[in-house]
Amino acid sequence: MQGRTNAALAAIFVLLAGAALGGCSSSESKSPSRGRSLSPADFVAAGTTQPALATNPATENNNPPRTGRVLASSDVNVTGPVAAREGLEDTTTTVAQASTNATPIAGITxxxxxxxxxxxxxxxxxxxxxxxxxxxxxxxxxxxxxxxxxxxxxxxxxxxxxxxxxxxxxxxxxxxxxxxxxxxxxxxxxxxxxxxxxxxxxxxxxxxxxxxxxxxxxxxxxxxxxxxxxxxxxxxxxxxxxxxxxxxRRVNVGSRDIRQRYFQLFDEFNRPPLATFRLVVVAKDNQAAVDGFAKELAEAASFADAAQSKYNLNKRDKGGLELRDLSDDPAKMELFATDKLNEVARTMQTGQTVGPIEDGPAQLWLHLESVEDRKRSLYDAQLEVEDRVRGExxxxxxxxxxxxxxxxxxxxxxxxxxxxxxxxxxxxYLPAAPAAxxxxxxxxxx
Incomplete structure (x- = not known):
C-alpha cells in the first residue's frame, strides 16, 4: 500500500514538472533542441511581435545601429531616476571664496x-x-x-x-x-x-x-x-x-495653637497707651501770625484742620501731629522738650486745648486729641493670631x-x-545711546 502511494506521488510530480516546462512555448512551437540556450524570444507567445527599444530619432536616422551593436545611453530615451541623475556624476564643482570685504550691519541690537x-x-x-x-x-x-x-x-x-x-x-x-x-x-x-x-x-x-x-x-x-x-x-x-x-486645605490651626501664639506675642498685643497730641508753634515776635492763627483756630472745624495753617512752624503738613507712648505714669514722663510744655501736657484731658503758651521765642498751642488703649485680650486678638499662624x-x-x-x-x-x-x-538700560x-x-x- 505504501509503495503504491509513493508511486502515485512521483507520477504527480512528473506531470507538474512537464506542465511547467510546456508553458515556456506555445503548443505550435517546437521544443528547442537539446543543448541550445534559451532566449527571450522563446518566452513570447506565437503570433505576437516583440517590442523594439525606442531609439533616439537622430541617431536612428543618421547612424542606424548595426546588428548586434550594444546601444549606448545616448541612443535611448531614458526616463526616471537614472535620467535625473545623468549628467551630474561627471560634473566639476567650484567653491566660491567668501569675500573678505563684506560690510557688517552696524549697531545690531x-x-x-x-x-x-x-x-x-x-x-x-x-x-x-x-x-x-x-x-x-x-x-x-x-x-x-x-x-x-x-x-x-x-x-x-x-x-x-x-x-x-x-x-x-x-x-x-x-x-x-x-x-x-x-x-x-x-x-x-x-x-x-x-x-x-x-x-x-x-x-x-x-x-x-x-x-x-x-x-x-x-x-x-x-x-x-x-x-x-x-x-x-x-x-x-x-x-x-x-x-x-x-x-x-492642608493647614489646620486649633485653639491651643492660637493660645500659645498669643502669649508668645503678649507684649505686641498689650502695648502701652498711645497719646495723640497736636502742637502748633508760631513765632512770638510775629504778631500778625499769632493773631492770624488765633482767628483760624476759632473758625476751624477741628484743631487738626487749624494746625495745617500757614502760620504753624511745626509739622504743618501733618497738622502738628505728635505721638507719645505712655509707658509710665504721664506725670513722671518727659513728653516734650521744654519744661513748660511738659507741665501742661502731663495734666491734659482728652479733647482739651491749651494756648497760647509763651515758651521762649514761640507762642504754643497744644491739643490732646486721643489716648488709645492698645491692650487686647486673647478673645479680642484670636482672629488676628489665627490668621498669622495659618499664614506662616x-x-x-x-x-x-x-x-x-x-x-x-x-x-x-x-x-x-x-x-x-x-x-x-x-x-x-545701562549702555550709552546707540550709534547713528x-x-x-x-x-x-x-
Missing part, C-alpha cells in the same frame, strides 16, 4: 532672547522686561527708571535681586499651572471653561456689552486680546485652585510643595538664566 525652559516652556527676555506673566509685572520700565537715578553697581545689585525673584515666581506659577492642568478631570475642565466664560460676560457687560469694545479696552489697558486675557485668567484660576487643594504654616507648606515639584521638574539652571537676563538688561544708523532686529520668534 538684540531685543529678545530665550534664556531657559521650565518643563519645556521657554522663558523669553521680553516676558521679563516687556510683557510680564499671569502674576508677574514686566520690570523693564522700573529698571530703566532706576538706572537713571543710581550708580551702576547699585543698579546691578538691585536688578540681580529683582530678576531672581521674578524667575523664582515664574517657575512656581508654571509648575503649579502644569500640575493643576494635568490633574483636572473632564468635568473640571468644563467647569473651568464655564467659569472663564462667566468672567468674560461680566467684564464685557461692565465695558458696555460689546465684544469689540472689550477687545479695544483690553488692548489699550493691558495690551491683550480677548483670547490672551482668557488664557491668563485660566492660568490664574489653575494656580489658585492648585494652591487651595495642595496647600491651604501655609507659607511653609507651600515652600515644601514647590520644592517637591521642582525636584521632579526639568528646569534650566536659575543662575544661568539670571546671568543671561542681566546681560540683556545691562545692554538695554543702528538697526534693531528680532532674533527669536515668539
Amino acid at each position: 538684540l531685543i529678545d532672547a530665550k534664556v531657559g525652559d521650565v518643563n519645556g516652556k521657554p522663558i523669553f527676555a521680553s516676558a521679563v522686561f516687556d510683557r510680564g506673566t499671569l502674576t508677574q509685572e514686566a520690570m523693564g520700565s522700573r529698571l530703566a527708571a532706576e538706572a537713571k537715578r543710581m550708580p551702576a553697581d547699585r543698579w546691578r545689585k538691585l536688578a540681580d535681586e529683582a530678576i531672581t525673584r521674578w524667575i523664582d515666581a515664574f517657575i512656581e506659577d508654571e509648575l503649579l499651572r502644569a500640575e493643576a492642568l494635568g490633574s483636572l478631570s473632564v468635568e473640571q475642565q468644563q467647569g473651568l471653561f464655564s467659569f472663564i466664560e462667566g468672567l468674560q460676560r461680566d467684564l464685557q457687560r461692565e465695558q458696555g456689552g460689546s465684544r469689540a469694545q472689550l477687545e479695544r479696552n483690553l488692548e489699550a489697558t493691558k495690551g491683550l486680546t480677548i483670547d490672551e486675557w482668557r488664557r491668563r485668567q485660566e492660568d490664574i484660576e489653575l494656580v489658585r485652585a492648585q494652591l487651595i487643594d495642595r496647600v491651604y 504654616r501655609a507659607e511653609n507648606q507651600r515652600k515644601r510643595y514647590i520644592n517637591t515639584l521642582r525636584d521632579r521638574a526639568s528646569i534650566s539652571d536659575v543662575s544661568n538664566m539670571v546671568s543671561a537676563l542681566m546681560e540683556v538688561a545691562e545692554k538695554r 544708523g543702528s538697526k534693531t532686529i528680532q532674533t527669536t520668534p515668539r
